[in-house]
Amino acid sequence: MKKVLGIFIMLLFACTSRDKNEIPTLSVDLHSSDVSFEDLFSKIEIIPLETSDSCLLVDVEKIVHVDSLLYVFDSRRPALYVFDEKGAFVRQISRWGDGPGDHLLISDFMVDKNQQTIGLLSPNGYMGIYDLCGKFIRQDVLPAKPNYYAVASLSPDRWVFWSCVREDEDGITVVGKDSLNTVSGFGRNNRILDMGSLNPFYEYHDNVYFATAYQNTVYKLTEKGLYPVYCWDFGKDGINDEMLQKYRLIEKV
Structure with missing residues (x-):
């Protein structure tokens, strides 16, 4: 919900002229109930996700829509599930375990459209890299930090x-994709x-x-x-x- 509202606000400001040095302020009345979803969006669609033993979701933390696929991160499993736009289960990426490509804990994920890969981030300082079909490629060790909670390309x-x-300490760290250096x-x-x-x-x-x-x-x-x-x-x-x-x-x- 927060991301959808954020996108709408960015579109609103993109269409409004303003002084380049002025930071726009969005005033919000938290008690107002006059605005509905239909006032903000031209289309609203509910997609029921397939439920089976292979894709039983427990706690959905994040959903990303890329190239007609829905990437759904379940923080309790922990695993990344992929569905098509009709909600049909496509695949699971990574499983709980300590083998190659497995994870004991995942804090975030990202789909890197530039490199055509998927990254599953561990708070312990490494990221598993997979191709878009879910095949494990490698595990990248990140610069030393107390923890890692979020990632983006x-x-x-x-x-x-x-x-x-x-x-x-610096909370935000920019890292080279090839060098893995800060x-x-x-x-x-x-x-x-x-x-x-x-x-x-x-x-x-x-x-x-x-x-x-x-x-x-x-x-x-x-x-x-x-x-x-x-x-x-x-x-x-x-x-x-x-x-x-x-x-x-x-x-x-």
């Missing part, structure tokens, strides 16, 4: 990762605030955007840093600086 030769780390790092923030959303990346029109759970600014990501593109204003129902300061104090208690 930033460009044809760059991945970007997000980690929940201390305030004096290209750049940035995005320092309080980890108590970061833990509200363990997957802060959003991809739209070949760009990657970043937004945390408790802060209202949405950023565009490049390998050089974060660039604000718009912010939310929830009025009296929003989280203000005083509330954020109280959240920050939790870790010190």
Whole structure:
């Protein structure tokens, strides 16, 4: 739901002229109920996913639609399931285990359209690489970090990762796809605030955007840093600086 709403907002701002130095603010009344899905979208379709012993979903964490296929990540299994646009089960990518191509824990996945591969990210610092048919290719060891929670393809030769780390460490790491070396790092923030959303990346029109759970600014990501593109204003129902300061104090208690 958050991603669908984010796409609509980006389209809205793309059609609105503004000063290049001005960051647009989207004011939202959380108590308003006058807007329906039909007012926002021309088509709404419900796709029942096939249910069987081969694709019994427990806890769907993320869904990505690429080239007429639905990639559904179940964080409890953990595994990546592929369905067609009619909801028919196509294949499972990776299984629970410690053999080649297996995983004991998966925190995120991504479909790399540039390299025509699928990456399954382990929070322990490696990523299993598969072809689009689900065949295991290799396991990439990532630069040393306390954890890895989210991944996105930033460009044809760059991945970007997000980690929940201390305030004096870079939470965002840009890594070369071939070298597996760190290209750049940035995005320092309080980890108590970061833990509200363990997957802060959003991809739209070949760009990657970043937004945390408790802060209202949405950023565009490049390998050089974060660039604000718009912010939310929830009025009296929003989280203000005083509330954020109280959240920050939790870790010190």
